[in-house]
Amino acid sequence: MNRNEMIESVRAEMPERRWIHTVGVMETAVILAKRFGADPETAETAAILHDVAKYWPTSKMELIIRQEGLPADLLDYDKELWHAPVGAFAAERDYGVTDIIILDAIRYHTSGRERMTLMDKIVCLADYMEPGRDFPGVHKIRELAEHNVDKALIAGFDSTITFLLERGKRIYPLTVAARNDLIRTVR
């Protein structure tokens, strides 16, 4: 599947505002890839596909998580986490993506993980700071991202964890692990 076919197919999976977000993530991921020495085309492909499963029915995502052996502990945590590993599955099955760098960047774009690859970091960070995002702390994240991908991503996870704490929600262990690992990295 070529780039334009992929774009049109992903676009058809989501409402217009989510597609606008996706374009923002594409452009931001390409900028970050050039800035921090990753492959811009790879970053763009991961960005195009990162939210492909965002609007799939919960029941469909749950079935895929169970049938495809994706981490079952996800089912105990916020449903917002599910579209990332399900999206990686869709990227491989429906779009023929085989590059593990792309698949993992999609898989971990919401939760993060320990020892994130540069591509994991770029897609996750682009998702936080694309131009359409507006939440407390986003300006600080963009500032940090001028020079330091790890510090910017820590600030991103801090904002998510604060958001979850304020609402009395559970925090998926991979997010805590991702943040702990990044803090060790920047020390």
Ligand code: DGI
């Ligand atoms: O899909 P997007 O809206 O573009 O962004 P995303 O894939 O980063 O999803 C973020 C949502 O996931 C955000 O509203 C917070 C929610 N969430 C729920 N539990 C967790 C979580 N995010 C992380 N990182 N960790 C959690 O435990």
Ligand code: FE
């Ligand atoms: Fe997402």
Ligand code: FE
């Ligand atoms: Fe994210």
Ligand code: FE
């Ligand atoms: Fe997103």
